[in-house]
Amino acid sequence: MADPPRRPTMKDVAALAGVSIKTVSRVTNGEPLVSAEVTARVNSAIEQLKYHPDQRAGSLRRSDGKTGAIGLVVSSVANPFAAAVHRAVENAAVERGFGVFASSIDDDPEREQPTVEALLRRRVDGLILTTIRKSQGYLLNEQAFGTPLVFIDREPLGVDADSVVSDHAEGAALATRHLIAHGHRKIAFLGDRAMIQSASERRRGFLEELGRHGIPTTECPVVMEVHDEAASSALVLDLLSRADPPTAIFGGQNLVTVGAIRALRQIGAHHRVALIGFDDLPLADLLEPGVSVVAQDENAIGSIAAERLFERIAGDTSPPRPRIVPTRLIPRGSGEIPA
Amino acid sequence: MADPPRRPTMKDVAALAGVSIKTVSRVTNGEPLVSAEVTARVNSAIEQLKYHPDQRAGSLRRSDGKTGAIGLVVSSVANPFAAAVHRAVENAAVERGFGVFASSIDDDPEREQPTVEALLRRRVDGLILTTIRKSQGYLLNEQAFGTPLVFIDREPLGVDADSVVSDHAEGAALATRHLIAHGHRKIAFLGDRAMIQSASERRRGFLEELGRHGIPTTECPVVMEVHDEAASSALVLDLLSRADPPTAIFGGQNLVTVGAIRALRQIGAHHRVALIGFDDLPLADLLEPGVSVVAQDENAIGSIAAERLFERIAGDTSPPRPRIVPTRLIPRGSGEIPA
DNA sequence: CTGAAAGCGCTAACAG
DNA sequence: CTGTTAGCGCTTTCAG
Numbered sequence: 060m061a062d063p064p065r066r067p068t069m070k071d072v073a074a075l076a077g078v079s080i081k082t083v084s085r086v087t088n089g090e091p092l093v094s095a096e097v098t099a100r101v102n103s104a105i106e107q108l109k110y111h112p113d114q115r116a117g118s119l120r121r122s123d124g125k126t127g128a129i130g131l132v133v134s135s136v137a138n139p140f141a142a143a144v145h146r147a148v149e150n151a152a153v154e155r156g157f158g159v160f161a162s163s164i165d166d167d168p169e170r171e172q173p174t175v176e177a178l179l180r181r182r183v184d185g186l187i188l189t190t191i192r193k194s195q196g197y198l199l200n201e202q203a204f205g206t207p208l209v210f211i212d213r214e215p216l217g218v219d220a221d222s223v224v225s226d227h228a229e230g231a232a233l234a235t236r237h238l239i240a241h242g243h244r245k246i247a248f249l250g251d252r253a254m255i256q257s258a259s260e261r262r263r264g265f266l267e268e269l270g271r272h273g274i275p276t277t278e279c280p281v282v283m284e285v286h287d288e289a290a291s292s293a294l295v296l297d298l299l300s301r302a303d304p305p306t307a308i309f310g311g312q313n314l315v316t317v318g319a320i321r322a323l324r325q326i327g328a329h330h331r332v333a334l335i336g337f338d339d340l341p342l343a344d345l346l347e348p349g350v351s352v353v354a355q356d357e358n359a360i361g362s363i364a365a366e367r368l369f370e371r372i373a374g375d376t377s378p379p380r381p382r383i384v385p386t387r388l389i390p391r392g393s394g395e396i397p398a
Numbered sequence: 399m400a401d402p403p404r405r406p407t408m409k410d411v412a413a414l415a416g417v418s419i420k421t422v423s424r425v426t427n428g429e430p431l432v433s434a435e436v437t438a439r440v441n442s443a444i445e446q447l448k449y450h451p452d453q454r455a456g457s458l459r460r461s462d463g464k465t466g467a468i469g470l471v472v473s474s475v476a477n478p479f480a481a482a483v484h485r486a487v488e489n490a491a492v493e494r495g496f497g498v499f500a501s502s503i504d505d506d507p508e509r510e511q512p513t514v515e516a517l518l519r520r521r522v523d524g525l526i527l528t529t530i531r532k533s534q535g536y537l538l539n540e541q542a543f544g545t546p547l548v549f550i551d552r553e554p555l556g557v558d559a560d561s562v563v564s565d566h567a568e569g570a571a572l573a574t575r576h577l578i579a580h581g582h583r584k585i586a587f588l589g590d591r592a593m594i595q596s597a598s599e600r601r602r603g604f605l606e607e608l609g610r611h612g613i614p615t616t617e618c619p620v621v622m623e624v625h626d627e628a629a630s631s632a633l634v635l636d637l638l639s640r641a642d643p644p645t646a647i648f649g650g651q652n653l654v655t656v657g658a659i660r661a662l663r664q665i666g667a668h669h670r671v672a673l674i675g676f677d678d679l680p681l682a683d684l685l686e687p688g689v690s691v692v693a694q695d696e697n698a699i700g701s702i703a704a705e706r707l708f709e710r711i712a713g714d715t716s717p718p719r720p721r722i723v724p725t726r727l728i729p730r731g732s733g734e735i736p737a
Numbered sequence: 738c739t740g741a742a743a744g745c746g747c748t749a750a751c752a753g
Numbered sequence: 754c755t756g757t758t759a760g761c762g763c764t765t766t767c768a769g
Contacts, residue, residue, distance in 0.1 A: 458761095
């Protein structure tokens with residue numbers, strides 16, 4: 060095989076333009092103190108050689124040491140919630156000439172730290188994280204070295220850092236209040252794994268709202284660790300087959316809600332049993348009945364988190380703040396079915 | 399402000415362990431010729447200092463020059479199709495210790511080249527691209543320098559490179575045949591922008607299938623440049639209000655299909671006018687009637703593209719091949735409504 | 738088995 | 754306005 064031609068370096072450009080390498084550097088970085096004539100010659104050499112500066116080499120030497128990349132850790136880039144957040148983060152990054160390394164950890168505590176460390180080896184300038192481990196203490200050193208951290212969807216544990224999360228408890232309370240207002244007292248709550256902070260926050264909001272209305276929790280089945288559609292379907296079928304079944308269901312997460320919809324359809328109960336889900340669903344308004352949900356504002360979460368991160372990267376050292384993003388209830392029919 | 403402590407380097411580790419910097423390098427790279435005793439001492443120093451090697455510096459000097467990152471260019475990381483592809487690519491990358499830089503260009507030809515060049519400045523080891531420009535000739539040099547390129551969803555123009563695309567024309571033909579088999583002869587085709595290769599391929603498949611059955615295309619309205627839900631809805635309402643309206647609709651893309659669904663509902667025609675969409679929709683099976691679609695295999699597209707790219711990165715220099723991924727028709731009700 | 742010297746491609750700090 | 758020298762953090766090469 061013929062060896063591929065070597066990629067041109069600044070040196071090659073300098074040689075072709077008949078200037079020093081430093082002058083080329085000045086031109087590529089848009090530094091002002093270069094004559095128009097020389098600038099033109101350098102640019103023409105760059106053009107001719109199809110030269111693209113090596114950002115990695117530049118960042119290594121540059122005084123601020125910035126790589127121009129940030130890391131984003133989410134459950135999965137394929138998850139609609141995370142994908143929407145990702146896009147909002149990317150928009151903010153592109154504006155500033157930054158790139159985004161996104162990593163999926165599937166809510167697996169084992170994968171959190173190795174994934175973050177891979178990002179750290181790449182010397183990302185900052186990290187936006189959806190975490191799942193009991194503690195993020197392993198990030199303390201990194202934070203001390205000056206890498207800004209912004210946590211999304213869940214508060215950090217063992218680290219003092221900025222966070223941007225939906226008001227999970229309040230959102231759940233909102234939905235619960237809505238169901239109660241429609242006459243329900245026997246409401247089943249189906250939650251994701253309790254170790255996922257947002258899941259237990261939602262449960263808390265649910266239970267507290269019941270308490271505020273004096274509804275005994277004994278009438279309301281609360282089941283956690285429901286992580287996928289199939290488990291949710293099976294559970295709903297079971298709950299509804301019992302004596303004195305719930306008249307309303309609260310799906311603690313999108314897959315759980317979908318599982319519940321399927322189960323209700325299967326036994327023809329979708330016009331009889333009320334349903335509200337946490338997290339919006341595409342096409343939810345086109346189902347019969349429309350699926351009422353508590354929606355998170357993914358775009359706000361992503362862009363607020365990114366803004367905060369870039370402020371930190373730019374040198375802001377004010378005390379970390381938690382930032383709460385409101386949720387909103389979208390009534391579409393299923394949540395308005397009376398008891 | 400107190401300056402943040404400096405991040406430890408290999409030198410610091412070497413000093414603490416009382417060895418040379420090269421020995422530390424040997425340990426972090428798992429090179430074999432280091433005594434167990436020294437290895438232990440070095441590891442303990444690494445541990446103590448919370449040292450993480452700088453991959454960027456390493457890659458700069460390393461003989462193969464690999465950065466361990468690949469670039470992925472898609473329409474939008476928030477688009478479900480792209481997000482699923484992204485995840486498949488990420489899985490393949492993680493297995494090999496690679497990171498993925500994903501960039502969204504929103505099918506905007508103006509943003510394609512700058513976005514790709516940003517990736518090139520980061521010296522990604524390879525690129526997986528969904529392109530939109532008329533030509534990708536600007537990548538010829540880069541390809542000559544040895545950066546492998548794999549195109550997905552659309553064939554490259556002006557570059558000879560690997561590609562992984564769905565059989566858009568055949569998928570469209572499949573759907574068309576299905577509608578014809580259910581007695582339809584007046585079928586409307588609503589396509590995305592004709593400049594998007596996959597969109598015009600789908601149109602081609604549609605028209606060719608009509609031809610095979612001797613159906614005059616004059617009876618079948620073919621409208622391109624339908625890019626969003628609202629435009630699609632308006633168009634469907636218009637088409638159905640004409641004299642001699644179509645009895646079936648083929649939605650050339652997911653947003654278009656959703657727009658069509660809304661329009662059909664709005665005038666109560668969803669049980670009367672047949673509908674098939676290209677691209678699957680979440681919850682499509684729960685609508686009334688279920689939405690029949692031609693589904694692409696995003697996971698296969700992403701993983702085949704990534705496999706190919708990593709083979710190239712590993713040195714494979716066999717001639718580039720186009721790779722066709724089959725689509726499949728999922729009948730759910732809406733596509734089986736008779737004429 | 739270990740270390741010293743050189744240098745990847747670039748920018749910083751200074752000279753001229 | 755332009756060039757020279759040094760060196761970012763690491764791996765390579767080659768010598769012990």
